[in-house]
Amino acid sequence: MKNMISRRYQETEKTAMGEVFDFLEKYDDIINLSIGDPDLVTDSGVIDKMAEDAKAGHTKYTDYRGYPELRAEIAKFYKEEYAVEIEDSEIFVSTGGCVSMYLVMEAILDDGDEVIIPDPYFAPYPSQVKLARGKAVMLSTYEEEGFQINIERLEKLVTDRTKAIILNTPNNPTGACLSLETMNKIADFCEKHDILVVADDIYTAFSFDTEFVPIMKIGSMRKRTITINSFSKNFVMTGFRVANIIGPEEVIQAIQKINENVVFTTPSISQRAALHALKMRHEIQPAIVEEFKSRVQYCKKRIEGINNMSVLDGGGSFYVFPNIKSTGLSSKEVTRLIMQEAHVLVLPGNAFGECGEGYIRISCTVGIEKLSEAFDRIEKMNMFV
Numbered sequence: 172m173k174n175m176i177s178r179r180y181q182e183t184e185k186t187a188m189g190e191v192f193d194f195l196e197k198y199d200d201i202i203n204l205s206i207g208d209p210d211l212v213t214d215s216g217v218i219d220k221m222a223e224d225a226k227a228g229h230t231k232y233t234d235y236r237g238y239p240e241l242r243a244e245i246a247k248f249y250k251e252e253y254a255v256e257i258e259d260s261e262i263f264v265s266t267g268g269c270v271s272m273y274l275v276m277e278a279i280l281d282d283g284d285e286v287i288i289p290d291p292y293f294a295p296y297p298s299q300v301k302l303a304r305g306k307a308v309m310l311s312t313y314e315e316e317g318f319q320i321n322i323e324r325l326e327k328l329v330t331d332r333t334k335a336i337i338l339n340t341p342n343n344p345t346g347a348c349l350s351l352e353t354m355n356k357i358a359d360f361c362e363k364h365d366i367l368v369v370a371d372d373i374y375t376a377f378s379f380d381t382e383f384v385p386i387m388k389i390g391s392m393r394k395r396t397i398t399i400n401s402f403s404k405n406f407v408m409t410g411f412r413v414a415n416i417i418g419p420e421e422v423i424q425a426i427q428k429i430n431e432n433v434v435f436t437t438p439s440i441s442q443r444a445a446l447h448a449l450k451m452r453h454e455i456q457p458a459i460v461e462e463f464k465s466r467v468q469y470c471k472k473r474i475e476g477i478n479n480m481s482v483l484d485g486g487g488s489f490y491v492f493p494n495i496k497s498t499g500l501s502s503k504e505v506t507r508l509i510m511q512e513a514h515v516l517v518l519p520g521n522a523f524g525e526c527g528e529g530y531i532r533i534s535c536t537v538g539i540e541k542l543s544e545a546f547d548r549i550e551k552m553n554m555f556v
């Protein structure tokens with residue numbers, strides 16, 4: 172019999188996430204700080220309104236680009252938050268940030284086109300580029316440079332096939348936020364080389380030290396920026412699978428064509444929830460932001476008191492990315508020991524690219540009480556005393 176599985180999917184190697192899931196089943200005192208899906212439950216007001224809408228008949232396919240009311244609310248959000256005018260034709264409601272990145276890549280790439288990805292990166296990016304038959308080109312970023320993008324290094328990667336660069340600020344996994352100075356330089360670079368920016372704006376509410384500025388606002392970037400804006404993290408709605416894409420009308424039209432053949436339309440009830448979340452954001456978001464800010468600050472404070480572990484100050488998102496190089500062990504070894512000895516699950520930094528080697532990623536998925544227990548266990552480990 173022929174192999175049923177396409178050659179592209181015959182690899183059997185386990186991912187870092189896969190190993191974590193195996194371990195989860197083994198013990199009942201595990202504190203899981205691995206994947207980015209926190210314990211907070213979506214606001215009950217949003218859920219109630221969504222349920223009312225479902226009962227009123229919002230249970231069907233919607234407009235291809237999403238409910239017009241939701242699109243209008245997204246445009247209003249951009250105007251109120253960032254003073255940017257977005258046309259309705261520039262908005263597409265999609266089924267989560269992950270699928271949005273794939274749709275964008277599929278829409279903009281010809282076979283072999285190159286996409287620059289700052290490393291460390293959100294693990295699926297290279298595969299999303301590859302699925303769309305593009306080539307992922309990694310741009311190293313370093314803690315010593317605050318994980319900012321170094322333009323000289325970026326310039327060296329440009330070829331005549333470079334189509335886009337992916338930006339994610341506040342960042343997963345490093346927590347770093349791109350400075351306005353870096354964003355201005357990236358804008359000049361993109362203009363000079365005619366390169367698009369795909370902005371994965373998923374942690375925008377969690378820019379704790381500086382105000383988040385969307386890159387589409389800088390210089391003439393509006394015409395060359397495609398923004399992905401997920402509800403997953405900013406509104407703790409990971410399970411709803413809803414996001415939006417903002418970009419030039421022709422890109423949105425191409426995305427609509429592709430999406431029609433993949434999911435047709437984004438789930439109606441998730442769109443209703445997104446609509447209500449946006450409308451109620453001033454009531455519901457401050458508490459979420461405050462909670463993550465205090466969790467991140469708590470983790471950083473604890474790390475300060477641990478030998479062989481250090482972390483950069485400032486930044487955002489709800490991840491902490493401590494440097495563990497002075498243990499003399501690899502990211503994978505440290506992660507495994509923390510898992511075995513402390514029963515705490517974190518992810519090895521190199522699961523997020525080569526530049527993540529020497530780091531671990533802690534996701535602030537639980538409240539301070541549990542985080543405190545996790546750090547109490549970790550700091551007793553031989554390699555950290």
Ligand code: PMP
Nearest residue numbers: 207267268269293343373401403
């Ligand atoms: N981008 C980044 C940087 C992320 O961290 C995540 C989720 N962890 C996503 C995209 C995907 O989010 P979703 O598909 O839930 O919108």
